[in-house]
Structure formats: C-alpha cells, structure tokens
Amino acid sequence: MPWCCARKIFAANLVLLAMMGCRSGPPVVAVIPRTTGMSLWEPERAGADAAANAHGMKIYWNAPTREDDVQGQIALVEKIIDEKYAGLVLAPDQSLALMTPVRRAVSKGIPTVVIGSALPLNPGGRLSYIVSDDEQAGQMAAARVGAILNGNGTVAIIGINPDIAGVLERVRSFEATMAAQFPQIHIVEKRMGSFNVPYEQQITEEVLMGHSDLGAVLAVTADATRGAYSALSELHRTGSVKLVGCDQDLLAPLVSGEMDSVIAEDTYEMGHRAVEWIALERQGKTAPAFQKVAPRLVTKENLNSPDIRRILGLVAQ
Amino acid sequence: MKARLQRWKWPALALAAACAVAAFLFLLYLRSPKHGLPYHDSFAQGGADEWEAFGGTWAVYDGGMRNDSDERGAKLMTGSPYWKNYLVEADVMLLGEDGDAGLIIRASDEEQGVDSYSGYYAGLRTRDNMLTLGRASHGWLEYRNVSMPESVRAFQWYHLKLLAYGCDIVASATFPLNSGHTTTASMTDKNCLVSGRIGLRSYSAGGFWRNIQARVATENDLRAMLGNTRTQTGSSEQVAGNGITIFGSGSLPSHLNAQVRPAANVEPVSSLRLVSSSQPITATIRGVVSLTAPLYVQDSTGGISVHTSTSPPLKVGDEIQATGTVSPGAFHSTLEDAKVQLLWARTPVQPVAVTASQAATGAFAAMFIEVEGHLRSKEREAENNLALGLEDGQQSFRAVVNAGRGDLLFNKLKPGSLLRLRGVCVVDSEYTHNLTPFVLLLRSTDDIEVVAGPPWWNARHVIAAGFVLLLLLLIGHFIYSRIEQWRLRAILEEREMLAHEMHDTLAQSFAGLGFQLQAIRNRMPEDMPALHKQIELACDLVRHSHEEARRDIMMLRTESFEQMELTRMLEQCAKKMLDGGNVEIAVSQTGDLRPLPLRINDTLFRIGQEALANAVRHATPKRISIMTAYTKDSVQMVIEDDGSGYDAGSEKKGFGVRGMKRRAAAISAAIEIATSPNLGTRVQVTAPLPAGMHLKYWAGKKRKSDS
Incomplete structure (x- = not known):
C-alpha cells in the first residue's frame, strides 16, 4: 500500500510539474525602439502598452543604449525571433543592416510592424510599416521657418544623418517647399550629422561663426537639436537665431522660449497602432500594409494642449 | 523477492521523506530574505566573482569597482533575489560631468538596456546637482529629486545609502565623506517591489564604487535615515504620469569644453607610419579611445599607441585629440609625450573580426579586433593580470586582461575551449616577448566569450571511455557466465531427474528380468544343456545391459560430474x-x-x-x-x-x-x-x-x- 501511495504522489508531482511547465501568460509583443529613456521613444511605449492592455496582451520593451548601436538592436531582434514573441514592433536604427533580421522574423511567422522609418523591404504578408510622414515634416519645418523669418533671410540645415532613414526626405521636402513658397529665404549651409551631440554643437558653432546674419537653424535630428541649442546657448544667440528642431527630446528650451519649435513624431500613435495591427494579425485578419503618421509642430503656445501632451508623453495615458 | 521489497519499503520511504524535508529546508534557507546578509565587497582583495554585468566595462581597480564606459544604464548586479528589507551603502564617484551614478535595490529581471530592470535606483546627477530616487520597470519613473547643497561634481567621493523597508524607500548622500552634510530623499511606493538584488548603475558618466555593504534593515534604520531629511528644495523636474521627465528650468550645460576645440591640422593615424624616424615630428591626431591602460586610440584609418604623463580621466569610447612626437614603428606608430584633450564621448569602436593569421600579419596592429582561438594555457601574471595562451590554425597568440571580476571565468575556462576575444592587437615585443606574433590586450573579462567547450575526445576521456568499456565487457562476461551456469544447472537438474527415472524404471526392470531368468534356469532340468547355455547367455546380456544402465545413470547424476x-x-x-x-x-x-x-x-x-x-x-x-x-x-x-x-x-x-x-x-x-x-x-x-x-x-x- 505505501508503495502504491508513493507512486500516486510521484505521479501527482509529475502532473503538477507538467502543469507548471505548461503555464502560459498573455501573448507578449516585443517593442524595440531605436533607444530607450528618451522623450522621443517613451511615448511609443505608452501607446503600445495601451493597445496591448486593450487586447489582453503584454509588451516587452527594450532597446540598445545608443541609437547608433546597430549590432545591439540586431541582437535584440534575434533574441525576439528565438524566443517566439507574439509580434515585433521595431524602429530600426539603420535601414540596411536591419533588413535581414526583419526578414528572418517575418519568415518565422512573427507579425512585424516597422515604425518610424521604412526599410527597403516591400510590405505585405506579415510585414507592415507605420512611418512618420517625413515629407510633411519638411513642409511643416519650411512653413515655420518661412513664418518666423517673414519670408526673408537665411537658414542653415544641420544634422543630416543618412543613417537615419527619412532624414534625407525631410531635408529634400524642406528645400523644395522653401524654394517654392519662400524664394527669398536662402539655405546657406547644409551639414552632415551624426549621433554625437558635442559634434553637432561644434558644427553649429562653426556655422554661427561663419554666418553672423543667420536667421534660423533647422536641426533635422534629436541630437542635432540638442547640439544646436547648446551652441546657441553658449554663444548667447538664442534670441537672434531661431531654432527649429526635429524629433522631440529637448523640451525645456521650448518652455523658456530659447527654442522656437520642434517637429514632433507621434510615436505614441505609431506604437499604439502597431500593436493593434499585430492583434489584428493574431485574429487572422489582414492588417494594413503601410501607413504614414503625420508629425506635429510643437511650439510654446500649443505645448499644453492635450494632443501635444499625449504625443510628448507628458500625461498619464 | 517480494519479501525483500516489503522489508525495505519503510526505511526507503523514511529516507525519501527525510531527503524531501532536507531539500525543502535547503530551498527555504536559500530563499531566506537574510541569506547572504550582511554583505561586504571584496574588491580590495581583487575578488568580484559574485557580480554580474549588464553593459559597461567593469573592472576591479584600486580596491573598488570601476565602470569606464559612458553607456547609459550600465549595471552590475549581485545578491539574492529574495532579499527584502535591507540597507545598501557605498562610496560613489562619478567619472564624467554629464550623467549620474548610484545604487540599485530590490532588482529583478535585469537586462542590458537603459532602464531594463525592475527595481529602485538612487543616484547622484551632475546635470542638475540632484540626488534622484525612482523606480524602474523597464522604463523610468522618477519619484523624488532633492538638490544637493553643493554641486555634484565628477571625481569626488560621495557616500550613498539606499534603504528599503516595507514600501518605504529612502536614499541619502553625504558629502564630504564621513563628516559631511547628508541629503535625503524618500518615497513610498503603494504597489512596491518586495524583494530583489542590489546593484551599481551609471548613466552617461562612468562610475567608481568602493566599500559596498548591505545588511538587514529594521524600522529603526528607516527612522534614523528619515530623521536626516533636510528641508527639501523644490525639485526642478516634474514627474510625468508615464515616467517621462522634462527639465523645467535652467539651461543645459554645454557639452563642449570651451578650452578644447578640435584642431584643424589633424592627421590620419595611418599617415604617421610614413614619418621618417630620423626627423622626429610633432603631430596631432583625433580618435576614439579603444583601451585606457595602456592608452590606444583609433580613427577610421588605424590605431595608435599614445604615451602621456598627464591625461584627463578617459573612458573607452571617448573621442580625444592628442598632440605629441611621432615615433614610427614597423606596424604602427606611437605618439610620445603626448598632450591629450578630451573632446566628447562617442560610441566605443566596434571590433573588426579577423582571424589569428590575419592579425599575425601586423595589418591590424593597435586596432580593436575580434579574434577566435582555442585556449591552450592560462596563467596568472604579475599586477593581477590573467594571461591566456591561444591557438588558431597555425598561429598562436596571447591575451592579457586585468583579473578584475574574472576569477570565476578564469577558473571555468577549460583548455581546448574555443574563445572569442575582443581587444587591441599589440605587436610590440614588450608584450609579445618575441614568443607570439601578437598579443591581445582586453578591456575587461567581459571581452572573453566562450564559443564552445573543449572537444570531448581528449586523452582523459578516451582513457575513461576505455575503462568503462572494459568494465562493461567484464560485467557482460560475468552475466554471460552466470547465465551459462544457470543453463548448466538446469541441464544437470534435468539429467538428475532422468537418472532417477531410469533407476526407478529401466534398472529395476533389468534387475527383475535377471531374477526371472535366474529362476527359469534354476528350475530347468540339467539335461537340457543347450537351453542352459542360451539362458546363461540371456542372463549375461541382461547383466551387461543392467551394468550399462547403471553406468548411464551414474553418468547422468549431477553429483557424479560435480564431484x-x-x-x-x-x-x-x-x-x-x-x-x-x-x-x-x-x-x-x-x-x-x-x-x-x-x-x-x-x-x-x-x-x-x-x-x-x-x-x-x-x-x-x-x-x-x-x-x-x-x-x-x-x-x-x-x-x-x-x-x-x-x-x-x-x-x-x-x-x-x-x-x-x-x-x-x-x-x-x-x-x-x-x-x-x-x-x-x-x-x-x-x-x-x-x-x-x-x-x-x-x-x-x-x-x-x-x-
């Protein structure tokens, strides 16, 4: 009899262990921005979280510690593929290098939504894009510069970092709009950019030294915006040279009026919609293949509007 | 068999129960919130095996733990995930002017990433001179920022304490050490994390920690720390609902030191190899630090060794400008008596993956490379260095690294393992001793990755396998012999039974037949000699057959053969x-x-x-x-x-x-x-x-x- 009991206990333990091993939680969607801990990308998390909660899912949130750590982001995507997540939302650090990992994820059947900027891969199947409308961002920046310079003056473009897809489109759109709508405003400098804030500061200082009558600076990346602001602040020219930045990261000068405006990407909407599309895929429905999300011009005047505060992640969602 | 099982069942059950209870108690002991406390680091003795790195370049240095990297959110963790109410304290020094460094408590789910962990963090921040306290849940939620009475500066020691008791979290910072002013920040987290490990963390600026201690905290400790709370100055930062913080006032500090401007006459590193050794010239180079001690710098054209007597504190990844006398070498140049200026922090250089044969050509001298090799030897050298002897194909090389946290790894490394190493390729005889074509200088033991263990087929394993095979053969032979014996015994038993049957039937019949023939012969008249003779013959045949039968019976009996x-x-x-x-x-x-x-x-x-x-x-x-x-x-x-x-x-x-x-x-x-x-x-x-x-x-x- 005791042997019999022991066998039963052993069998019960085995069943318990098997149940523990088979325990499964809600589906987890991996959300990998370019980096974390930045005002540009944290709203994406809030948006993704909100959508995941609405669909009974959870998100895994992580990214490289730097936007230029392409290898780190590739390693993260590989981990997501190996651990079989319910979906992948990726803001690629580099368009070419991330092609192969994304193709692998799609081929493994992981619904993948690329946000921010597109990769040179055709959408379709399990791959979708939700990108920021960079053409509109360029037009928006041109309109703002035109307005603050009253259609006459000089502007410099800094931070043209070709590693960030979409930046060149932003610049081209800006130039085209300026030429068409504000022919009296001249673009006096165009400088390549990097992921390095002090380098951007140095570039801006050189530009400011070279053009004493410069009316405005368009910084087309978050790092360039920081660098340009530091240079203007250092040279005490925040009052005379208007700074239009891109990709919300630096907001304090906006509040203080030391910076004119920022073209903000709506990363909250991108994250939210991306997780919704993955939920659609999981339900067997077809998600849209491509969508552009309009950026917003953030100024001191509209900073406290609910819409803008949501985009900037300044309110509890 | 059954009786034997019955006899052992109760002792076996008792033994199993005792084992289960012991295992349960052991598990309970391991999960005890006090197991491992109090804790004191052993950095002074060079030991740090219990620490686990998540990003950064961590190394034991001068009795403390140092992270030379600018990486945002680099972490080094230790302790038990079951620690609950405890106090951790350490002396902390920031190594950069634009970032923060501090302590983590009640941490779990750590990963490499800016805020990729769950836990509480308190740190000193140079950007706004704050003691900051908050919670990370794979995202950052800042709860409390308290201004330090004096500016938070790099390269100064602060004493930092972080306590968790129930859902109360308290942090304090004292400067100067021992007798200085103490600033305290506290928070109460309604849905608090209840247990977790301790850790060191730095953000954008590297950090240096020493005298790390952790002990069980009581309510008195909580009261004592809260008693230190000075009037909190208004925080310059506001907590947003989802953890996003913005700077509410003041301007950001300039990143670029006004005294240091990149020079215009910067020369590519590779061009310095063409300098004539007969006419020493002075040159300025600009590049990223790939190794701090000794100092190696790399730009897009190559690497160079920089000798300097006065250098600002540098971290791997810093972009610097150095001016000095060029000393051209066969494979790379050296900048002697260099004046080094820190420009800014950059991403550390990514290694170039090469084979040992390629590295042995000297084409990658002074450059940060990644190379694979099979471990042939390992030894400890002077100045707490570890030296690994490696081979790849026809080339052998060495790798040298400061022991730091590497004791555990060093002990685990097995000869024959395939390792992937990242470090600066050095061909100077000062390091190679003219024994190997190059030496790899590693930044820390985190640059060693074990790709594969040693192959199973080594001499020791082959001998062991042979021994096991022999043992199996002997066991097989023994079993075979036993089976043969059992078969033989069965045959003998069968023969024995047959012998008994023959004895009881055939032999008895022969005996009876003999008696009957004898009786016939006795009753026969004597005048019938012919019949007598025939009966005598029949009697002889019966006797002979009887004897034969007896012999057969004797042959069949087991004891005959056995004895x-x-x-x-x-x-x-x-x-x-x-x-x-x-x-x-x-x-x-x-x-x-x-x-x-x-x-x-x-x-x-x-x-x-x-x-x-x-x-x-x-x-x-x-x-x-x-x-x-x-x-x-x-x-x-x-x-x-x-x-x-x-x-x-x-x-x-x-x-x-x-x-x-x-x-x-x-x-x-x-x-x-x-x-x-x-x-x-x-x-x-x-x-x-x-x-x-x-x-x-x-x-x-x-x-x-x-x-």
Whole structure:
C-alpha cells in the first residue's frame, strides 16, 4: 500500500510539474525602439502598452543604449525571433543592416510592424510599416521657418544623418517647399550629422561663426537639436537665431522660449497602432500594409494642449 | 523477492521523506530574505566573482569597482533575489560631468538596456546637482529629486545609502565623506517591489564604487535615515504620469569644453607610419579611445599607441585629440609625450573580426579586433593580470586582461575551449616577448566569450571511455557466465531427474528380468544343456545391459560430474570392469586440473569407457594406463594397454571404433588409435576447450601462484 501511495504522489508531482511547465501568460509583443529613456521613444511605449492592455496582451520593451548601436538592436531582434514573441514592433536604427533580421522574423511567422522609418523591404504578408510622414515634416519645418523669418533671410540645415532613414526626405521636402513658397529665404549651409551631440554643437558653432546674419537653424535630428541649442546657448544667440528642431527630446528650451519649435513624431500613435495591427494579425485578419503618421509642430503656445501632451508623453495615458 | 521489497519499503520511504524535508529546508534557507546578509565587497582583495554585468566595462581597480564606459544604464548586479528589507551603502564617484551614478535595490529581471530592470535606483546627477530616487520597470519613473547643497561634481567621493523597508524607500548622500552634510530623499511606493538584488548603475558618466555593504534593515534604520531629511528644495523636474521627465528650468550645460576645440591640422593615424624616424615630428591626431591602460586610440584609418604623463580621466569610447612626437614603428606608430584633450564621448569602436593569421600579419596592429582561438594555457601574471595562451590554425597568440571580476571565468575556462576575444592587437615585443606574433590586450573579462567547450575526445576521456568499456565487457562476461551456469544447472537438474527415472524404471526392470531368468534356469532340468547355455547367455546380456544402465545413470547424476573428475571416473570404470582380475591399472594426470564442460567430459568418458571395454574384452592385457593431460586450451585423454592388439591394416572397423570416432568428431576432438599385433593398443583423444575456459585456466594459475 505505501508503495502504491508513493507512486500516486510521484505521479501527482509529475502532473503538477507538467502543469507548471505548461503555464502560459498573455501573448507578449516585443517593442524595440531605436533607444530607450528618451522623450522621443517613451511615448511609443505608452501607446503600445495601451493597445496591448486593450487586447489582453503584454509588451516587452527594450532597446540598445545608443541609437547608433546597430549590432545591439540586431541582437535584440534575434533574441525576439528565438524566443517566439507574439509580434515585433521595431524602429530600426539603420535601414540596411536591419533588413535581414526583419526578414528572418517575418519568415518565422512573427507579425512585424516597422515604425518610424521604412526599410527597403516591400510590405505585405506579415510585414507592415507605420512611418512618420517625413515629407510633411519638411513642409511643416519650411512653413515655420518661412513664418518666423517673414519670408526673408537665411537658414542653415544641420544634422543630416543618412543613417537615419527619412532624414534625407525631410531635408529634400524642406528645400523644395522653401524654394517654392519662400524664394527669398536662402539655405546657406547644409551639414552632415551624426549621433554625437558635442559634434553637432561644434558644427553649429562653426556655422554661427561663419554666418553672423543667420536667421534660423533647422536641426533635422534629436541630437542635432540638442547640439544646436547648446551652441546657441553658449554663444548667447538664442534670441537672434531661431531654432527649429526635429524629433522631440529637448523640451525645456521650448518652455523658456530659447527654442522656437520642434517637429514632433507621434510615436505614441505609431506604437499604439502597431500593436493593434499585430492583434489584428493574431485574429487572422489582414492588417494594413503601410501607413504614414503625420508629425506635429510643437511650439510654446500649443505645448499644453492635450494632443501635444499625449504625443510628448507628458500625461498619464 | 517480494519479501525483500516489503522489508525495505519503510526505511526507503523514511529516507525519501527525510531527503524531501532536507531539500525543502535547503530551498527555504536559500530563499531566506537574510541569506547572504550582511554583505561586504571584496574588491580590495581583487575578488568580484559574485557580480554580474549588464553593459559597461567593469573592472576591479584600486580596491573598488570601476565602470569606464559612458553607456547609459550600465549595471552590475549581485545578491539574492529574495532579499527584502535591507540597507545598501557605498562610496560613489562619478567619472564624467554629464550623467549620474548610484545604487540599485530590490532588482529583478535585469537586462542590458537603459532602464531594463525592475527595481529602485538612487543616484547622484551632475546635470542638475540632484540626488534622484525612482523606480524602474523597464522604463523610468522618477519619484523624488532633492538638490544637493553643493554641486555634484565628477571625481569626488560621495557616500550613498539606499534603504528599503516595507514600501518605504529612502536614499541619502553625504558629502564630504564621513563628516559631511547628508541629503535625503524618500518615497513610498503603494504597489512596491518586495524583494530583489542590489546593484551599481551609471548613466552617461562612468562610475567608481568602493566599500559596498548591505545588511538587514529594521524600522529603526528607516527612522534614523528619515530623521536626516533636510528641508527639501523644490525639485526642478516634474514627474510625468508615464515616467517621462522634462527639465523645467535652467539651461543645459554645454557639452563642449570651451578650452578644447578640435584642431584643424589633424592627421590620419595611418599617415604617421610614413614619418621618417630620423626627423622626429610633432603631430596631432583625433580618435576614439579603444583601451585606457595602456592608452590606444583609433580613427577610421588605424590605431595608435599614445604615451602621456598627464591625461584627463578617459573612458573607452571617448573621442580625444592628442598632440605629441611621432615615433614610427614597423606596424604602427606611437605618439610620445603626448598632450591629450578630451573632446566628447562617442560610441566605443566596434571590433573588426579577423582571424589569428590575419592579425599575425601586423595589418591590424593597435586596432580593436575580434579574434577566435582555442585556449591552450592560462596563467596568472604579475599586477593581477590573467594571461591566456591561444591557438588558431597555425598561429598562436596571447591575451592579457586585468583579473578584475574574472576569477570565476578564469577558473571555468577549460583548455581546448574555443574563445572569442575582443581587444587591441599589440605587436610590440614588450608584450609579445618575441614568443607570439601578437598579443591581445582586453578591456575587461567581459571581452572573453566562450564559443564552445573543449572537444570531448581528449586523452582523459578516451582513457575513461576505455575503462568503462572494459568494465562493461567484464560485467557482460560475468552475466554471460552466470547465465551459462544457470543453463548448466538446469541441464544437470534435468539429467538428475532422468537418472532417477531410469533407476526407478529401466534398472529395476533389468534387475527383475535377471531374477526371472535366474529362476527359469534354476528350475530347468540339467539335461537340457543347450537351453542352459542360451539362458546363461540371456542372463549375461541382461547383466551387461543392467551394468550399462547403471553406468548411464551414474553418468547422468549431477553429483557424479560435480564431484568426480574424468580420470577418477575412468579409473572407477576400469576397476569395475576388471573386478577382481590381476590387470594392473595405472592412472596419471598432468596439467591444471579444472572442471570440463559437461558435453566434453561426457564424450571423453564414453570414448574412454569404450576403449577400456575393448581392452578388457579382447586384448587380455596385463596393464592398462589411463592418462589425462590438461593444457591451456585442450584436454587430452589416453587409454593404453599392453595386450594383444590387432592389425590396424586389416581392421574391420566395428561399431565400437566407429562410435568412438563419431563421438570425438561431435566435440571437434582429434582421435588417434595406434595398435599392432602383440604390441597393445593406444587410444588418444585430444579435445579443444572453449575460449571461456582459458580465463578459468589463468584464474586457476593465478590462484595457485598466490597460494
């Protein structure tokens, strides 16, 4: 009899262990921005979280510690593929290098939504894009510069970092709009950019030294915006040279009026919609293949509007 | 069998229960919130094996733990995930002006990433001179920021304390150490994390930690720390609902030191190799630090060694500008007496993946490379350095790294393992000692990655496998022998039963038949000689058959074989046949006597019996010799008589001789019958023994020699 009991206990333990091993939680969607801990990308998390909660899912949130750590982001995507997540939302650090990992994820059947900027891969199947409308961002920046310079003056473009897809489109759109709508405003400098804030500061200082009558600076990346602001602040020219930045990261000068405006990407909407599309895929429905999300011009005047505060992640969602 | 199981069931159950209880208690002990507390680091002794890195470049240095990297959110963790209420404190120094460094408590789910962990963090921030306290849940939520009375500066020691008691989290920072002013920040987290590990963390600025202690905290500790709370100045930061913080006032500090401006006359590193050694020149280079001690810098064209006596504190990844005297080398240049200026932080250089053969050409000298090799040796060198000897293809090289946190890894590294290493490729004889083409200087032991363990087929494992195989063979042989014994015993038991049956039926019938014939003969009139003679003949036949039956019964009985050896059996047989005669019987036996397989023993006995019978019946000998000889792989039996013999050439092969030859053939034995008129007959049978008998032979010899 005791042997019999022991066998039963052993069998019960085995069943318990098997149940523990088979325990499964809600589906987890991996959300990998370019980096974390930045005002540009944290709203994406809030948006993704909100959508995941609405669909009974959870998100895994992580990214490289730097936007230029392409290898780190590739390693993260590989981990997501190996651990079989319910979906992948990726803001690629580099368009070419991330092609192969994304193709692998799609081929493994992981619904993948690329946000921010597109990769040179055709959408379709399990791959979708939700990108920021960079053409509109360029037009928006041109309109703002035109307005603050009253259609006459000089502007410099800094931070043209070709590693960030979409930046060149932003610049081209800006130039085209300026030429068409504000022919009296001249673009006096165009400088390549990097992921390095002090380098951007140095570039801006050189530009400011070279053009004493410069009316405005368009910084087309978050790092360039920081660098340009530091240079203007250092040279005490925040009052005379208007700074239009891109990709919300630096907001304090906006509040203080030391910076004119920022073209903000709506990363909250991108994250939210991306997780919704993955939920659609999981339900067997077809998600849209491509969508552009309009950026917003953030100024001191509209900073406290609910819409803008949501985009900037300044309110509890 | 069943009874034996029954006898052991209760002790076995008791043992299992005791084991389960012990395991449960051990698990309970490991999960105790006090297990491992109090804790004190052993950095002063060079030990840090219990720490686990998540990003950064961590190394034990000058009795403390140093992270030379600018990486945002680099972490180093230790302790138990079950620690609950405790206090951790340490001396903390920031290594950069734009970032923060501090302590983590109640941490879990750590990963590499800015805020990729769950736990509480308190740190000192240079950007806004704050003691900051908040919670990370793979995202950052800042709860409290308190201004420090003086600016938070790099390269100054602060004493930081972080306490968790229930859902109250308190942090304090004291500056200067020991006697300075203490600033405290506290928070109460309604849905708090209840347990977790401790850690060190830095953000954008590297950090240096020493005297790390952790101990169980009480309510008194909580009160004591809260008692230190000074009037909190208004925080310059506001907490947003989802953890996003913005700077509410003031301007950001300039990142670029006004004194340091990139020079215009910067030269590519590779071009310095063309400088003539006869005319030393001064040159300025700009590049990213790939190694701090010794200092190596790299730009897009190559790497260079920089010798400087005065240098600002540098971290891997810093972009610097250095001006000095160029000392061109065969494979790379050196900048002597250089003046080094820090420009800004950048991403650390990514290594170039090369093979050892490529690195051995010197083409990658002074550059940060990644190379794979098989570990051949490992040793500890002076100045707490670890040296690894490696090989890849035809090339061998060494890798040198400061031991730091690497003791555990060093002990785990097994010769033959395939390692992937990242470090600066150095070809100077000062490092290579002209023994290897290059040496790899690693930044920390985190630059060592074990790709694959040593191959299984090494000499030790082959010997072990051989030993195991031999053991298995012996066990197999033992089992086979046991099975053979069981089979033999079954046969013998069957024969025994058959013998009993024959004794009870056939032998008794012969006896009865003999009695009846005897009775008939006794009652027959004497005047019938012909009938008497026939009855006498019948009686003889019955007697003969009875004897045969008795012999067969004797042969079938187990004890006959178990107790009697072939020679003795033949001797007994001969004596019975000659019963009272004056024929001399000579018996001899040579070699190591041992039990023979039943089939061989039986067959030889039958042949011997036939030979003896032939001698007694037909040869009228004076002497019969019975000889047996046991050798390593055969047994030989000889029956020889000095009787009349017969002409072998005119031999009419009777049933007896044919029977002997057939029996001999059945056991693959060789039989020789030598005879001639008046010279007697010699029957010699040599039977091979099966292979298994050899072992018994050697075992018998061994026993004999031992005795």
